[in-house]
Amino acid sequence: MSYQWPLDAAELFGERYPQMINTGLPVADVDAVRAAVTDMWPDAPGGWVHEWSELARAYAGAGSHQQAALAYGWAKFPTLADEAKRAALAGQLEQYLLAVPQFGVDFRREVLELPFQGGTTQVPVHLFAPEGLPSDAPVVLASGGVDSWKMDMHVAFVTVAKQLGVRVPAFDIAGTGESAVPMTADGGAEIVRGLIAHARTLGNGVVAHFGISMGGYYSARSGLAGEVDAAVVLGGPVEAAFTGGPPSHFGMAGIVGNAMGFEQEPTLEELAERRRGFSLRPLLDQDVNAPMLVINGADDVHVPQHDTLVFEGRRDTTVELIPDTGHCAASKLPQAMATVAGWLKQALTGVVR
Template sequence: MSYEFPVDAAALYGERRPQFVNQGLPAADLDEAMSRVGDVWSDQPGGWTREFSDLAARYADAGEHYLSALAFGVARFPTLADEAKRQAMTLQIEQYAKAAPTFPVAFERRVLDIPYLGGTTPVPVHILSASAERSARPVVILSGGLDTWKVDMHAMAVAFVQTADVAVMAFDHPGTGETAAPLDGHALDVIDGLIAAARELGDGRVAHAGFSFGANLSGSSGLRGVVDAAIDLGGPMVASFTPANFEHLMFGMRDIAGNAFGFDAIPTLEQLMAAVKPFDRTDLLSQDANCPMLVVNGADDVHVVREDTLVFEGRRDTEVHLIPDTGHCAASKLPEVVALMAEWLRARLV
């Protein structure tokens, strides 16, 4: 289920441009395509999906398949609310697979059948590693957020492989991308299934790294102590899940969340508060079972309040960084934050 919602295209682009650039897309190409965009949902000339899909097609025609995959990721952004955006995601996956032979690391795509509600649910994953032999390495399971998915996380995954000497299993968390399971109170069942699969893939040690809402899930893994290390990059945990914060969310984030939670029309505030209730981690934060954790966010995040980062200060085995002069997930300083995370993983998983 999904729905379209009012959002200013220029404002949305302005907020996410640093993220798109830091993923690897040339700023000049992005800006040139965006100069023609007037509507997020139209697939006609001047529509977000059409203009960024055309950019992606130009990259594909030039044999630049990785750039094409990234551009299709912009085209399908921020939600799969119509057929054109769903098609853009399909083309993103296709172009990413075509680009794989050029990656500086080994790549494999699998569809895992994860135990779920008495049966199984399929979860496509991308596995990156220094070589096809992974049995001697720890595995990091990695997901993005409500609108940033596994292909978009490629540069981070490669940095982890190359710096931390780990394998990475990238996935779309429940409610997003290619993962069929919804984002609800059973989401951690999917995460636990992925952790179990990752333990079989490598040397038995598993870390969980998450970006944005994915960091709510990685933070939960860390607080529960079900992994050997956990990274929370910009995760909402408690204080962000209030009516006041949701009422003031900017750049369409309230409805991006509504789509991920499975609504088929703009939900009421009360409906959203019920949907986020399973992700309030107050109970986990009151416990003392956590594994080593790294918690990072930008000090100027307009989506996730500072308290959801600072609440981790003073916990044992926990390192906290609130990065100045940057916003959600420190997107404008992502290269230095990725380096910080990779070095931290290496130190914890030697």
Template sequence: MSYEFPVDHRGLFEERTGQFLSFGLPVSDLEELRASINSTWADAPGGWSYEWSALAAKYSAAGNHSLAAMIYGIAKFPVLANESRRRALRNQVDEYVKSAPGFGLEFERRVLSLPYRNGEIELPVHILSADGRYEDAPVLLLSGGVDGWKMDMHPLASAFAKNAGVTVIAFDQPGTGESPVPLDAFGDEVIDGLVSTARALGNGQVAHLGVSFGGNFAVRSGLIGAVDAVINIGAPVKGAFETANAERLVYGMGDIVGNALGFDAPATKEALVQGLRAFDRSVLMTADDGRTPMLVVNGADDVHIPLSDTTLFEERPNTQVHVIPDAGHCAVTKLPELTPMMIDWLRDALSGTAPRTGR
């Protein structure tokens, strides 16, 4: 289920310009599309998905499949609420696979059978490895959040696969992308199935990196001791699920989350909060002994996630917390310079040499 919702395309540009540019979009393309787009949902000239898809098709025709995939990722943003968005996602997958020979990595697209509600689901994942010898390396599970999905996370996935000594399994969290199930409490079963798959695929060590809402699932993996290391970038954990925070969500984020939760029409703030309360991971902290090392990163100026959802980890043992000044949600504009630090931390964590506290 999905639905369109009122959101000004100008607001989408305002919030996401830094993110789009950090993915490698030329400034000239951004400004050209900013001037030509006049509608968020219309599948016609001037429509968001229509114009971004036309630009992506030009890059595809020129043989630049990597940039085409990234731009189709913008075309599908923010939710798969109509056929133009779903078509953009299909095109993104096609272009991403075509661009794989240029990754400088071994790449595999695989469909996994994973447990869900006494049955199984089929979830496409992308596996990236420096040498293809999965059995010799730890495995890093990696996902984005409700509006940035596995292919949008390619810069992170590629950096870790090349430099952290890990095999990366990039996936779409429940409620997003190619995931066939909504964002609900049963989604934890899918993550547990991914952890089991990762242990069998690699050398037995598993880490979990989640960006935005993906970090919520990563936090759970760490707090229950299911994985050997966690990186949480900008996760909603507790305060984000309070009514006061739901009331201040901007740029359509409430309805983006509503789509992920499986609503078929705009929900009341009360219904939204009720749907999200299953993801309050702070309740797991009382029984957590800190044995899983955790790195927590977010921007100091996040408009979606209260700062308290980051700083609450400062008292957790075996945890480093970094609040990045002059950065917004997930510190996305600073990720290129933060990534080497995160890679070093993960290497140390998996070898047992990461500092147990610090900021």
């Protein structure tokens, strides 16, 4: 369930550069790979996956396993469209697990068997907790989005665990990363509900949901439905992103199409038809939401401002657009994460089950 599509590597670097350097890679190394890459798909010198994998192998050889995992993460970016990308994901996981002693938190990897469409599906989960955390601490369920997955967002999730004193189970949303099923609105939400139920057994029963980008779609959904005790939506699409024109920037149509399980590049109408079913308008029309923080960059080219501002005026909801930054406030990620951590700390205080 994968396909390649025309994608300009130089444009992709232009958009993702802030994310590359704000998630832990040295500027000089990112610049060197950027200068070397001339094409997106070939697994050969000048190809995206090749050049990033070469950097990852250099880090691994020097024992810098966490940086190797990050570099392999960019090698498999933005989706597993071929064997070289899948090999890069395998390399990322191998290096990530070798880096565990460097994490500075307790870590456990487990593979859950969760209900899915009348059967079950396996969902690998990475669980972070500060050392010595009491057993009755709250839990913050967390995920990245459609192209940046649980291992890519490691720094953000460890930050939440440490600063809040909580357990953080991190997972890949349906259709991405280690997920075994395509991304659908209801199917992905069913997996999240299974994760929420599991998360309630890990601490004192209090569970918040923190989603980034498309992960924010699912945290918006669980928050609006009142399925969690608090929800944070960072750059999540909820309505206009699905009902307006097709995603047209930086290869996003191909990224989404791959996540949805298309085996060849869909027509714009085929993609639009599947996207329309994701709109959260029915939940937005209800008034049962958990406390929510909805935050994004004001200049996001992927998610219209509407999908953040539509939450203004809801009860127990804080809305913030950060100026002079784009999707998920990537160029101001430390500022966004400080807001997220501060809000979650306050939201989880005094929640009793």
